Amino acid sequence: MRIGDMAAAAGLTTKTLRYYEDRGLLPAADRTANGYRDYVPETVNRLEFIRRGRTAGLTLDQIGSILAVRDIGQAPCIHVRELLGKQLSDLDARIAELTGLRATVAAVSEAAAAGDPASCDPGRICSYL
């Protein structure tokens, strides 16, 4: 399969496939006589795995580390569990941070909605913020 076919099969662009190869997520593809990349159909599994990882919010580096474990013939289960656990706690931290920020902004925003523009002190630039 040429890169365009593989990209279509995986729902990606050819650019992205070359990028994944550069990043080490895909092994260097075989080449046809004219230099075109020649993929085995199974590569779509690898691309779908990458997509599932991205859906879980993992970075390409994290996904690459899972693939690297698999590529040396080991089951990456433990590593995957660790990454998912870390991802969960990261998400909780980010959500908590944003929720706190939301509360701050909501308070300021309400004060701004209720305030009187005439009372604005130019020295403070904006009395609301």
Added chain:
Amino acid sequence: MRIGDMAAAAGLTTKTLRYYEDRGLLPAADRTANGYRDYVPETVNRLEFIRRGRTAGLTLDQIGSILAVRDIGQAPCIHVRELLGKQLSDLDARIAELTGLRATVAAVSEAAAAGDPASCDPGRICSYL
């Protein structure tokens, strides 16, 4: 005041002050005879306003747009209200997005914790993800 003093007063680095000047958030500072930037103490108010804006999660461009309104002599109240309202809805959207992602990751993570590594199918790279 030289840049180091102003940076210390505002709790920033000299690099950051020069960066803010480049970005147009600070007007070009006066210079002493030897070319050093010479700040009036009131500049700290502007820097604190910028900090408050950052605390509310506004971008430097957004903060700059408020400062620009103030700098032409108008009260930026309405503009600030708009930005805060937009910021609120942006935050809500981001929190919802991350919360959804968290649910996805939690489900996968629980399956991974309960699964048996021996049942891992190499062709799928990782049965959990």
Added chain:
DNA sequence: CCTTACCTTCCACTAGACTGGAAGGTAAGG
């Protein structure tokens, strides 16, 4: 032969807010 649709590599650019470092000028204290 010409067009069209592929493919190749490589370089640059995006957003956001800085940070690092090089190369050099300057003021003060010992």
Added chain:
DNA sequence: CCTTACCTTCCAGTCTAGTGGAAGGTAAGG
């Protein structure tokens, strides 16, 4: 004179996951 601690400008890099485009090669159909 020397060191130290400032200051100046400017270029480049950080992080993420690609995207855009140039310049050129190649296969198939009309």
